[in-house]
Each structure stands twice: as C-alpha cells, then as structure tokens.
Amino acid sequence: MKLNRSATKIGVIGLGYVGLPLAVEFGKHFITVGFDTNQKRVQELNLGYDNTEELETDEIHLSDKLSITSDINKIKACNIYIVTVPTPVDINKQPDLTPLINVSEMIAPHIANGNIIIYESTVYPGVTEDICVPILEKISGLVFNKDFFAGYSPERINPGDKVKRLTNIIKVTSGSTPEVAELIDTLYQTIVIAGTHKAPSIKVAEASKVIENVQRDVNIALVNELHQVFNKLGINTKDVIDAAATKWNFMKLMPGMVGGHCISVDPYYLLHKSENAGFIPDLMRTAREINNGMPNYFANDFLRKLILRKINPLNCKILLLGFTFKENCPDIRNTKVYELYIVLINMGLDVQIYDPWVNKEEVFQTFNVEVLTELNPNQVFDVGFLAVAHDTIVSDLATQKLMLSKNFVYDFRGS
Known part of the structure; x- marks a missing residue:
C-alpha cells in the first residue's frame, strides 16, 4: 500500500486549533475537505477569519484544493479521514470520550473499502483500537484491517506559538498495519518539514502523546511546590531559578496556574487507564493536586x-x-x-x-x-x-x- 497523491482525498474533521492548520497544509498538496459542525466557524473561515488567531487570512486561502464546510455529505468522496476533536474530562475528572465517539459514529456511514481513519486527539493507550474502531466496524459493516484501516498521529499544536508550528514540529505517526503505518508516515512527511517519527504501534503513539503533557505537569508541580517553600523562606523564586538555570541541563520552568486543553487534562486520561489496570500512580496524582x-x-x-x-x-x-x-x-x-x-x-x-x-x-x-x-x-x-x-x-x-x-x-x- 503506497500513497497515491493524485487519488488521495483528505477529510479533516474538526477545525479548531489543530484541525485548521492541518486542513490548510494538506490542502496545498491534496484535495482536502475541512469539516466542522459549527456553522459560524465555517462561515468565518470561508471569509478568511480565524478567531483562534492561529492563521491569517492569506494563510487560509492558499489553495483551491481546500474547501471548508459544515455539510457532512461533502466528506463522502474522501478516502483518508483525520479526526481532530477535543478530548476533555467530565466533572469527576474522568475522560470524556463523547466527542470522539460522536465523530466516529458520524463518519462511519461514509467510509468505504480501503479508507483510512487517523485520530489526532489526545487519549489513553487503547482508545483508537478498543473504542473508536469497533464503532466504525459496527456502523459501516466493514472489517477492520481488511476493508478499512486506522492510524494515530498525536497533535503537537502550541496555541499562540508563531515559531513552533505544525510544519516544523516533528510528527509522531502510527498505523494499524505495517503497510498503513508507512503510508500514514509518508502522508505527514508531505507537510511536516521537521520530519516524522514512526511509532511501532498505535498504542505506543497514544502513550507517547499523553506522557508529553504528564511530564510537563509533574515538572511544573515541582516548581509550584518549590515556590511555596521559597516563599516561606523569604527567597525570590525567580532569582533561584535564574541561578539554577545556568547549569546546561536544568529545566527552566516558572511557577504558575496550569490550565488549557492539554497539560491540565491529559494526565487524567493516563491516571484513569493506569488505575483500571490496577496501578495507582502517586506522582502524577499528587502533581495534579498541587497544580489544581x-x-x-x-x-x-x-x-x-x-x-x-x-x-x-x-x-x-x-x-x-x-x-x-x-x-x-x-x-x-x-x-x-x-x-x-x-x-x-x-x-x-x-x-x-x-x-x-x-x-x-x-x-x-x-x-x-x-x-x-x-x-x-x-x-x-x-x-x-x-x-x-x-x-x-x-x-x-x-x-x-x-x-x-x-x-x-x-x-x-x-x-
């Protein structure tokens, strides 16, 4: 299975901070349909306005291969679907997979033989193959890894960052078979100048994404705890960190409030999965308590x-x-x-x-x-x-x- 550039038609589902840059970049090379259920968002994008301020008007309208729509029927002709919906937590800090489940149910009737569905949303290991794929199979009537295939390539978008952007951040890729993994890796190499890292399995790729943010959460929690110690001692935390940061391998982080869609949410996904597996990860849990x-x-x-x-x-x-x-x-x-x-x-x-x-x-x-x-x-x-x-x-x-x-x-x- 190899990437046929002329026959490839990509559907990007969800046009937020992650999906819009993807749709725009793929639209420079392939027929691409960007889909979002938010009609106001779609109207604004078609007028060249991005309220997330990730892209300027001239960046959105760079290719006549790209169309943006809220009509689900317009993705029927696509043969590669990329899902970029949010993965929040509920009021009890448990993973809320409703957006992923809803999107899987929505696109399932439209997938056909040979199609590939790639998920980019941050999840715990196993969500793609254990939760999303069975939905696709059941509704489409197709057989996984025979009639259709799956992949996972975690997003690494940093909102507001005009330097580290989609094209110059190394992209982790994976696929449900070795052949599909190679095709997906080649697909992302088309737009990611920084290169790709092909993970050996979808679960490895899923785990790699979630620990990126777990690691940062834990390190920020340490700095937040140190800040409280230094306050008690009457020492300026910034002065301490500036001095320590003169060592080449010191990770320079400052105290703060950890919010947003990633660092304050993703650890709960791994906590949920590890607890279900019978292991209580105390460091991750404590870090969340400190930062909260x-x-x-x-x-x-x-x-x-x-x-x-x-x-x-x-x-x-x-x-x-x-x-x-x-x-x-x-x-x-x-x-x-x-x-x-x-x-x-x-x-x-x-x-x-x-x-x-x-x-x-x-x-x-x-x-x-x-x-x-x-x-x-x-x-x-x-x-x-x-x-x-x-x-x-x-x-x-x-x-x-x-x-x-x-x-x-x-x-x-x-x-």
Whole structure:
C-alpha cells in the first residue's frame, strides 16, 4: 500500500486549533475537505477569519484544493479521514470520550473499502483500537484491517506559538498495519518539514502523546511546590531559578496556574487507564493536586502581600490582568484564572478582569463573567494581579500606560 497523491482525498474533521492548520497544509498538496459542525466557524473561515488567531487570512486561502464546510455529505468522496476533536474530562475528572465517539459514529456511514481513519486527539493507550474502531466496524459493516484501516498521529499544536508550528514540529505517526503505518508516515512527511517519527504501534503513539503533557505537569508541580517553600523562606523564586538555570541541563520552568486543553487534562486520561489496570500512580496524582491548588494559593498569597503593604484589601479596587489560559493567545479553554477570580470574589474583594486578547462575549457565554477588553481612562484601579503575562499588558505596566493608584502589582512569576 503506497500513497497515491493524485487519488488521495483528505477529510479533516474538526477545525479548531489543530484541525485548521492541518486542513490548510494538506490542502496545498491534496484535495482536502475541512469539516466542522459549527456553522459560524465555517462561515468565518470561508471569509478568511480565524478567531483562534492561529492563521491569517492569506494563510487560509492558499489553495483551491481546500474547501471548508459544515455539510457532512461533502466528506463522502474522501478516502483518508483525520479526526481532530477535543478530548476533555467530565466533572469527576474522568475522560470524556463523547466527542470522539460522536465523530466516529458520524463518519462511519461514509467510509468505504480501503479508507483510512487517523485520530489526532489526545487519549489513553487503547482508545483508537478498543473504542473508536469497533464503532466504525459496527456502523459501516466493514472489517477492520481488511476493508478499512486506522492510524494515530498525536497533535503537537502550541496555541499562540508563531515559531513552533505544525510544519516544523516533528510528527509522531502510527498505523494499524505495517503497510498503513508507512503510508500514514509518508502522508505527514508531505507537510511536516521537521520530519516524522514512526511509532511501532498505535498504542505506543497514544502513550507517547499523553506522557508529553504528564511530564510537563509533574515538572511544573515541582516548581509550584518549590515556590511555596521559597516563599516561606523569604527567597525570590525567580532569582533561584535564574541561578539554577545556568547549569546546561536544568529545566527552566516558572511557577504558575496550569490550565488549557492539554497539560491540565491529559494526565487524567493516563491516571484513569493506569488505575483500571490496577496501578495507582502517586506522582502524577499528587502533581495534579498541587497544580489544581495554585489558584487558591496565589489568592491567599496576594492577600498576604496586600496586608504586608498595609493596603486594605476590602477597600481596594483590584484589576485582575489576563484571563486566557496562557500568554499571547485568545484561548480560554479550562483557564485557571476563572477559578482564581472566584476565590478572590468569595473573599469579598472588589475584582474586575482585563484581557485585551479575549472575545468578551465568548467569556461571558462560557463562564458568565464580564471581562474588559479595553480600559476606560476614567476608570481607577488601586492594585493589579498579573495572572497572564500578555506582552501587551506587561508593556503597559512597564511604561505606566496602565496606572494603578497604589502602585502595586502582584506577579507570582517575579518578572
């Protein structure tokens, strides 16, 4: 089985941070259909507007081979499907595979002999072959690894990063047979300049993705714990990390709140699978507890700093700076700033949120919280809490364009 470039037609299911760049890049080489159920999103993309700000208008419309649609019937002619839907956790921090299951059920009636379905969503080892494939078999009536095939190639998109992008990040690939694995690897080599790594199995590829974020979660938890130790000792955490980072193999991370769609979610997938297998991974579990507790810790430390400066927190207008889950991007998925805001409000404090990066209507619909996206010169705030260090916010603070009457900004990074 070899890749036939002229006959290949790709359907990318889900056009978010992961799917849109994929569809655009594949659309430069193959007939590609980008599908999303969100009609507003599809309309905006067809007008050249990407509200995630990952791609500019001229990047979206680079090829007449690419079409973007919300009509599922338009993917029927595709012979390779790439699934890029989210994999969240539920209220009990258990994997929620509903989006993957729904997409598998949706595309199953359309797959035909020889088709390949590639999943990119982050999962625990076994989801592709043990959960998704049986759905495809049952609904399509086709036989796995005889009539149709599967692959897994985990996404590595870093929202807001304009340097490390799809084409220059090494891509892990895998397939359900050696021949299919080779074809899938060749397919991704078409668009990924950095190259690919062909994993020996789908389960290995699934596991490799989830531990990328588990490892980062554990290391951030260590830094968060060290930050609490150094606070007790009266030592500046940033100064310590800057000194330690002079050693060539030191991993330089700063304390913070771990939110977003990956690091704060993916460890629960591996925790779920390992516990079902009869092993309790204490380090992963503890790391999650530490990182989940940081909004509460920072809120209390902020309160302590106000009192030490003899600023009355109950007679103080506080400007919470930043709301997205990370710097310099509009992504609000699973942002921990919301939890921080709730803690501060429950303390009885007067708090207003400011973030020039967000869509305030989206924030209100998602969290029922009002956010300022620009500041009125007549509005007076006393102190700031730097929750997300967007370049624009940091610059405005440094140049005193953003003025605070008490001249105090709480910055847990120490920057």
